[in-house]
Amino acid sequence: MEIKAIRGFNDILPDEVGKWHFVEETAREVFEGFGFSEIRIPILERTELFSRGIGEATDIVEKEMYTFTDRSGNSLTLRPEATASMARAYLEHQLYTFDPVAKLYCIGPMFRYERPQKGRYRQFYQIDVEVFGVENPMVDAEVIVMLIHFLRRVGLEKLELQINSLGCRDCRPRYREELKKFLKQKAFQLCEDCQRRLETNPLRIFDCKVETCQEAIADAPKVNDFICPECQKHFDKVREYLEAAGLAYILNPRMVRGLDYYTRTAFEVVSYQLGSQNAVTGGGRYDNLFGELGDFDSPGIGFAIGIERLVSLLPKDREFVQYPHLFIAALGVETLIEVYQIINQLHLEGIRAELDYEGKSLKSQMRRADKLKARYVLILGENELKQGKAVLRNMETKSQEEISMEGLIDILRKKLL
Numbered sequence: 001m002e003i004k005a006i007r008g009f010n011d012i013l014p015d016e017v018g019k020w021h022f023v024e025e026t027a028r029e030v031f032e033g034f035g036f037s038e039i040r041i042p043i044l045e046r047t048e049l050f051s052r053g054i055g056e057a058t059d060i061v062e063k064e065m066y067t068f069t070d071r072s073g074n075s076l077t078l079r080p081e082a083t084a085s086m087a088r089a090y091l092e093h094q095l096y097t098f099d100p101v102a103k104l105y106c107i108g109p110m111f112r113y114e115r116p117q118k119g120r121y122r123q124f125y126q127i128d129v130e131v132f133g134v135e136n137p138m139v140d141a142e143v144i145v146m147l148i149h150f151l152r153r154v155g156l157e158k159l160e161l162q163i164n165s166l167g168c169r170d171c172r173p174r175y176r177e178e179l180k181k182f183l184k185q186k187a188f189q190l191c192e193d194c195q196r197r198l199e200t201n202p203l204r205i206f207d208c209k210v211e212t213c214q215e216a217i218a219d220a221p222k223v224n225d226f227i228c229p230e231c232q233k234h235f236d237k238v239r240e241y242l243e244a245a246g247l248a249y250i251l252n253p254r255m256v257r258g259l260d261y262y263t264r265t266a267f268e269v270v271s272y273q274l275g276s277q278n279a280v281t282g283g284g285r286y287d288n289l290f291g292e293l294g295d296f297d298s299p300g301i302g303f304a305i306g307i308e309r310l311v312s313l314l315p316k317d318r319e320f321v322q323y324p325h326l327f328i329a330a331l332g333v334e335t336l337i338e339v340y341q342i343i344n345q346l347h348l349e350g351i352r353a354e355l356d357y358e359g360k361s362l363k364s365q366m367r368r369a370d371k372l373k374a375r376y377v378l379i380l381g382e383n384e385l386k387q388g389k390a391v392l393r394n395m396e397t398k399s400q401e402e403i404s405m406e407g408l409i410d411i412l413r414k415k416l417l
């Protein structure tokens, strides 16, 4: 019986992978330019890290985690996100003793047991960026500036930056109570999940997709009407720094994060490319996360971008596949050993060269070169070889020229690279 991949687990095939390389390489280049360093964290962690770091009363922890017991009886979970692990690593290795400010990024797969649908997978890839150890609003703006710069470098257009302030430990509870009071009057309109959320975490009702819930919450009190003077000052500064960086933004008072450790600045980027509205990424400040994980308190801010979404938004007219520079069509058994030596040298030079291993006819080799989209074909017959020359054919212009075997590698390097 043929074994297939698990539902929601996706292969990224060679003709797609060029786009992934492009996105990942651009991320590394941009982030390192902003002084960020990569951190690689395990895919498997203790379940507790996520139940404490993300929060028990969340969809992720309640129903989307891949959790199992290992042979020693430990409850382990495939990471559903990266922030908690990165914070754990910062604490575990006491990165703050070297320098309290840690600017980190991480690229890799995450796992959530969600209903698979087009563009959504159970193993999905994220680029995660976090700054630990700075409370200053300047870093909020810096992270946002870097994000927008990265998205533009990748080729995304018509981006809209939305920001909001969610308040802090001191002012958020008051908002929560007001929201609860307001929504209690509309409880009959809420779905079953939201009726429960009304008691456990009313802020999460903002994220509910059910239409009647969205209607109920439409004129709910706005979080930024409740923020304390400190939070207001922080938010004003973030706006000032964004403006100083020349970044346009709009205020979105309906942007609310359901998790308690989110504080102050929240942001989202929407792309209006291709005539439709796509949320590309979101992030924000979470000054209360570390308190959930241990005794060490530290502010944090970051964002996560789904790579699948990003790849689907890449400019359609750009070429990401790496085609062979050269196909070598060798004729006759005598030439094969020569061709083998040439191709080895070409590969050492970084020239992508292909050949026919089977000694097929010239016609069939040319067909294959065409199919592989090789830019040039080097035709080498026994006669040519004896005369010390070969024919180089440009597959695009269909023009041919005779080139000397002497210094062949040099000639090809100049022409192809």
Ligand SMILES: [Zn+2]
Residues within 6 Å of the ligand: 167, 168, 169, 170, 171, 172, 227, 228, 229, 230, 231
């Ligand atoms: Zn506050």
Ligand SMILES: [Zn+2]
Residues within 6 Å of the ligand: 190, 191, 192, 193, 194, 205, 208, 209, 210, 213
């Ligand atoms: Zn609902």
